[in-house]
Amino acid sequence: MNMNERFEAYIASDAKIEPKDWMPDAYRKTLIRQISQHAHSEVVGMLPEGNWVTRAPSLLRKSILLAKVQDEAGHGLYLYSACETLGVSRDDLIADLHSGKAKYSSIFNYPATSWADMGTIGWLVDGAAIMNQVPLCKTSYGPYARAMVRVCKEESFHQRQGFQILLALCNGTEEQKAMAQESINRWWWPALMMFGPRDEDSQHTEESMRWRIKRFTNDELRQKFIDMTVPQAELLGLTIPDPDLKWNEERGHYDFGEINWEEFYHVIRGNGPCNKERIAARQQAHDEGAWVREAALAHSKKRAAQSSTHAA
Amino acid sequence: MAAQEHIRYIARLGDDAVVLGQRLSEWCGHGPILEEDIALTNLSLDYIGQARALYTHAGALEAQGHGEDHFAYFRDEEAFENHLMVELPKGDFGFTVMRQFLFATFAYLRMEALAGQTTDPELAAIAAKSVKELRYHVEHARDWVVRLGDGTAESRERLHRSLEQLWPYTGELFTPDAVDTWAETAGMAPDLARLKARWDDVITAALTEATLGRPEDGWMQAGGKAGRHTEHLGYLLAEMQSLARKHPGVTW
Numbered sequence: 001m002n003m004n005e006r007f008e009a010y011i012a013s014d015a016k017i018e019p020k021d022w023m024p025d026a027y028r029k030t031l032i033r034q035i036s037q038h039a040h041s042e043v044v045g046m047l048p049e050g051n052w053v054t055r056a057p058s059l060l061r062k063s064i065l066l067a068k069v070q071d072e073a074g075h076g077l078y079l080y081s082a083c084e085t086l087g088v089s090r091d092d093l094i095a096d097l098h099s100g101k102a103k104y105s106s107i108f109n110y111p112a113t114s115w116a117d118m119g120t121i122g123w124l125v126d127g128a129a130i131m132n133q134v135p136l137c138k139t140s141y142g143p144y145a146r147a148m149v150r151v152c153k154e155e156s157f158h159q160r161q162g163f164q165i166l167l168a169l170c171n172g173t174e175e176q177k178a179m180a181q182e183s184i185n186r187w188w189w190p191a192l193m194m195f196g197p198r199d200e201d202s203q204h205t206e207e208s209m210r211w212r213i214k215r216f217t218n219d220e221l222r223q224k225f226i227d228m229t230v231p232q233a234e235l236l237g238l239t240i241p242d243p244d245l246k247w248n249e250e251r252g253h254y255d256f257g258e259i260n261w262e263e264f265y266h267v268i269r270g271n272g273p274c275n276k277e278r279i280a281a282r283q284q285a286h287d288e289g290a291w292v293r294e295a296a297l298a299h300s301k302k303r304a305a306q307s308s309t310h311a312a
Numbered sequence: 313m314a315a316q317e318h319i320r321y322i323a324r325l326g327d328d329a330v331v332l333g334q335r336l337s338e339w340c341g342h343g344p345i346l347e348e349d350i351a352l353t354n355l356s357l358d359y360i361g362q363a364r365a366l367y368t369h370a371g372a373l374e375a376q377g378h379g380e381d382h383f384a385y386f387r388d389e390e391a392f393e394n395h396l397m398v399e400l401p402k403g404d405f406g407f408t409v410m411r412q413f414l415f416a417t418f419a420y421l422r423m424e425a426l427a428g429q430t431t432d433p434e435l436a437a438i439a440a441k442s443v444k445e446l447r448y449h450v451e452h453a454r455d456w457v458v459r460l461g462d463g464t465a466e467s468r469e470r471l472h473r474s475l476e477q478l479w480p481y482t483g484e485l486f487t488p489d490a491v492d493t494w495a496e497t498a499g500m501a502p503d504l505a506r507l508k509a510r511w512d513d514v515i516t517a518a519l520t521e522a523t524l525g526r527p528e529d530g531w532m533q534a535g536g537k538a539g540r541h542t543e544h545l546g547y548l549l550a551e552m553q554s555l556a557r558k559h560p561g562v563t564w
Contacts, residue, residue: 043346050341054334057556058381058564059364062337063357069340070353077346115555165564172562281342289344291470292405295463302462 011212016142019085027211030204031141032086033102034213036093039079040104042072044097044278048112049121057115064161065118071154078150082143098283100270105129109272110190116169116183122162124184124191124229130155131225132195135215163232170236177237184233185241192256193264195222226254314373317494320393321501322373322435323383324491324537326366327394330384331545332415333359334552338402348405351452355412358445365438372434385556389546390539393491397481399536399545406460406467407474412453414478417514418485418507420446425502432500454518461522472524483532486511491537 001009003022010017017023046069053069056062080090096102107125112118133155136148169180196202196218208214216224226245233240244257266272336356343349367380397415402408423446426439460467486508488496495501519526535541556564 046341046349053337053340054551055555057385057559059330059360059367059384061564063360063364066337066340066353066357066360070350070357073346073350073353077350080346168564172564173559175559176562285342285344288342289348289405291464291466292344292348292460295460295467298467299459299463 008210011140011210014212015140016145017140018142026207027213028086030208030211030213031144032083032088034208035079035083035086035144036088036096037103037105039076039083039093040097040102041108042076042079044104044108044282046072046076047278047281048108048110048274049118051112052115052118055115056118061118061165068122068158068161071158075147075151075154078147079144082141082147085143094286098279098286100279103268105194106264106267106272107190107194108278109267109275110186111274113186114179114183116166116179117187119162119165119169119180120183120187122158122160123166123232124162124187125194126155126159126162127229128191128194128225130159131221131228135221138212138215140212163236166236166238170238180236181238184238188241189259189263190267192222192226192259193267195219195225197261197264223253226256230254314375315494315498317491318432318498318500319370319373320491321495322366322432323370324393326363326370326383327392328398328415328419329359329366330363331392331394331548332398333357333363334548335398335400335402336408339408344405352408355449355452358442358449362438362442362445365441369434369438381556385553386560389541389549392541392545392549393537393539394545395481395484396533396536396542397478397484399542399548400478400481401544403474403477404470406470407477409453409456409460410471410474411478412449413457413518414482414515415485416446416449416453418511420450421507421510422502425507426500429500431498435500450514457518457524458522461519461524468523471522475519475524476527479527479529480531480533483529484534484536487532487534489537 004024007022007024007027017027049065049069049072053062053065056065080093083093084090093102097104107128112121130152133148133152137145137152139145139148166180169176199205199217199219202218205214205217209217230240230245242257244255246255248255267275270276333356336352336359339349339352340356341349343352363384364380367383370383371378371380395415397411400407400411403411420443423439423442427436427443429436457471460471462468486504488504492501492504496503516526
């Protein structure tokens with residue numbers, strides 16, 4: 001057996017690959033792409049929610065939202081670290097985000113224009129993310145799998161918090177309830193797009209499934225998400241903006257309408273409502289922080305020089 | 313019912329915390345490095361938490377059915393009695409850490425004293441919890457002041473400028489008004505002159521280590537504790553209160 005065959009057999013036995021193990025270049029590249037994309041999504045995902053931190057309508061909601069956005073920054077950190085075990089640096093990954101070479105979840109290219117979006121992002125967006133991420137706790141690359149265990153615990157907490165925000169709105173005044181419905185109308189379809197293209201159009205699915213990086217296909221996860229979400233929407237008393245949505249007794253699943261794939265590809269190509277703003281905001285934070293990072297480095301060099309002089 | 317001065321003393325502690333917490337939260341998603349994004353959010357969360365406890369306590373003393381959100385969301389500028397320093401715009405990262413250092417050192421010493429008093433046990437309990445948080449805030453800010461002061465020429469220049477801008481707002485921290493005097497006489501609040509002596513030691517030592525030196529005391533700005541604010545507070549409150557005020561009386 002050559003190295004590639006041994007690797008494939010090892011993966012097939014469900015064993016974990018660790019940073020120092022041999023791995024094919026393509027496996028390493030796929031992981032770097034996927035983990036960094038995930039890390040970038042966490043960091044860019046801070047922006048739409050950050051947009052409501054200063055306007056959260058109660059001190060309790062403000063605290064919960066701040067803690068949530070902070071968790072996302074933390075997820076970004078673990079995921080960048082997991083990615084660094086594959087031999088890339090965080091600086092290079094961030095440069096790829098800013099240059100547009102690396103992608104992040106397209107959902108964050110939609111604007112968060114109402115407070116209800118804080119509920120919807122938690123409920124639908126984090127809910128869809130959990131569907132995608134829970135299987136990753138068993139992904140074949142050890143550091144990624146372990147990072148995902150922690151990420152998923154916190155994400156499911158976020159999803160519940162999002163649901164609570166919407167529940168409060170739906171139990172509130174007519175205006176609050178309308179705010180919740182308007183938000184679901186905007187986010188429903190983009191949330192379904194989070195599972196990626198249809199299986200027959202997905203470039204990466206087959207190889208990623210064989211390598212056990214991915215464990216379910218895009219369409220399987222999307223269906224699972226819809227089946228789980230529809231009863232929750234009923235509980236809230238909100239209408240899902242899809243006239244074709246109905247229970248299919250035979251399939252044991254909900255049927256649903258056609259996703260606007262043209263929009264999906266447009267947003268991926270950079271034409272979503274906020275693509276440019278999101279990257280500009282990240283780039284600006286990075287540029288404005290340059291003097292801080294340089295100073296911290298200069299200071300630690302000075303201190304190191306002082307302590308070596310003292311030691312000598 | 314509790315004395316008006318007592319309620320005001322507690323509420324203004326909350327005002328400092330909520331305004332500074334709001335300013336710090338503006339960094340959320342925009343920090344110079346991810347680690348500092350997390351750290352600044354943490355500080356913000358601590359202040360918002362302190363504000364909630366203090367406002368709840370003030371509302372209970374006042375006994376008019378006002379909860380924490382009434383104080384934060386349904387009062388106008390002139391009812392806020394925070395120190396002017398905390399309402400100044402967030403500035404660059406150097407301004408933020410310099411303000412944190414100057415203010416958190418004061419807040420730490422104040423809370424430490426409040427944790428030891430016995431006149432208001434509820435306040436003492438809130439203060440005891442806050443002291444633990446503020447100790448970290450001081451450390452975090454001091455580390456950055458030294459790092460940036462003794463970093464590059466640019467960082468030193470930026471930090472120096474922030475220090476010059478902030479210094480005129482330090483006088484107000486230690487100038488007692490009638491409410492402070494009432495609280496001190498009641499055995500609740502510390503003597504601000506004694507607090508100042510300790511603050512001076514901590515600040516001077518760090519500024520020296522940061523190669524910045526301590527500015528001369530000149531004219532000091534004041535007015536926050538009398539509800540006379542800078543132009544910045546109005547915008548901060550307008551943003552913070554906008555949604556809550558659009559839907560008064562609802563549950564979120």
